[in-house]
Amino acid sequence: MTDADFTFLRLLLQQRSGLSLTADKQYLAESRLGILCRRRGVADITALVSQLRLGRDRALENAVVDAMTTNETLFFRDRTPFELFREIILPERLAANAGSRSLRIWCAAVSSGQEAYSLAMMLDEAAALLAGWKIEIIGTDISTEILEKARAGLYSQFEIQRGLPIQMLLKHFEQRGDKWQVSQQLRGMVEFRQHNLLERNDHFGRFDVIFCRNVLIYFDVPTKAKVLELLAPRLVSDGAFILGAAETVLGLATPFACDPEHRGLYRRSAPAPQPRANATRSFQTGIEPLAGWRG
Missing domain, CATH: 3.40.50.150 (Vaccinia Virus protein VP39)
Known part of the structure; x- marks a missing residue:
C-alpha cells in the first residue's frame, strides 16, 4: 500500500464513519483490506483504492468501513x-x-x-x-x-x-x-x-x-x-x-x-x-x- 493510498483510506474512513486511523495502523489496513480484496476478486489494495477514488460504488465504501470496524463485544461486558x-x-x-x-x-x-x-x-x-x-x-x-x-x-x-x-x-x-x-x-x-x-x-x-x-x-x-x-x-x-x-x-x-x-x-x-x-x-x-x- 502506498502512502497516498493510505492517506486516502484514512480520509474516507474519517468522513464515512468517524474512525480515526492513526499512521501506525497501516499494517491493520493492509491486513483487513487484503482479505476484502480476495473476497471481492480485486487484485490488490491499490486497485481497491482506485475503485474507491471514482466515488461511484457506495457498496464498496460500506464494505471497506465494515472491514475496518472493530466488532469486539461479549455478553455482560465490563459488569x-x-x-x-x-x-x-x-x-x-x-x-x-x-x-x-x-x-x-x-x-x-x-x-x-x-x-x-x-x-x-x-x-x-x-x-x-x-x-x-x-x-x-x-x-x-x-x-x-x-x-x-x-x-x-x-x-x-x-x-x-x-x-x-x-x-x-x-x-x-x-x-x-x-x-x-x-x-x-x-x-x-x-x-x-x-x-x-x-x-x-x-x-x-x-x-x-x-x-x-x-x-x-x-x-x-x-x-x-x-x-x-x-x-x-x-x-x-x-x-x-x-x-x-x-x-x-x-x-x-x-x-x-x-x-x-x-x-x-x-x-x-x-x-x-x-x-x-x-x-x-x-x-x-x-x-x-x-x-x-x-x-
Whole structure:
C-alpha cells in the first residue's frame, strides 16, 4: 500500500464513519483490506483504492468501513454498566415512567448484539415488575453485515463462554448444531437498525437510557464531540447515558456530565430527579444479582 493510498483510506474512513486511523495502523489496513480484496476478486489494495477514488460504488465504501470496524463485544461486558442498570437506572425509570409505563433503550454501536441481548435478559428477569409496560430496545451499528449476525442471535461456543452465566444460557438460548441461538422471545424484544453515529437521528425519538460504549475510543476529539452532540437530544432530560470503561466526557464540550454519585453514569446537564424510595426498594428486593456473577 502506498502512502497516498493510505492517506486516502484514512480520509474516507474519517468522513464515512468517524474512525480515526492513526499512521501506525497501516499494517491493520493492509491486513483487513487484503482479505476484502480476495473476497471481492480485486487484485490488490491499490486497485481497491482506485475503485474507491471514482466515488461511484457506495457498496464498496460500506464494505471497506465494515472491514475496518472493530466488532469486539461479549455478553455482560465490563459488569459495572449492568449493575448500574439493575440497581440505579431501572428503579429510576420505574418511578419516572409510572404514568406512561414505557421504557426505551438505545444500544448505539451494538456490534453483534450481545449488549442488547444482555439487557433483554435482565429485563426478562424483572418481568413481574414490568408487567403491562411497553419495552423497546433498539440496537444500531454502522455495519450492515454485523447487524445480520445480531438479528440472527446465533453465537459460537467461544462467544457464549465470554461473560454469559450458565443459568442464562440454559434459560434463554437453544442449541443449533455447534452454536447457540438466542430464544425467539428475546430476539423479539430487540430491534436492530443500521445507523451511522455521525448522521442525524431525529427519527429515533427519545430514549430513557442510551448505551454508547467502546466506540468513542476510535474517534478523534472533534468527532467524539459531534457524536455526543447528536446523541444528547435523543435522551430524555432525566435519562441515563453510559459510556465504556475507558471513555469519558472530560475535556469535551458536551451536554453530558458525570453523575457525581455513580461512576460510569452520565446525565444531561440539567440534574436528574431522584427516584421515589418505594419504587427503588421494591425493585431491588424483587430481583437477585445476575446468576454466576461474583462481586
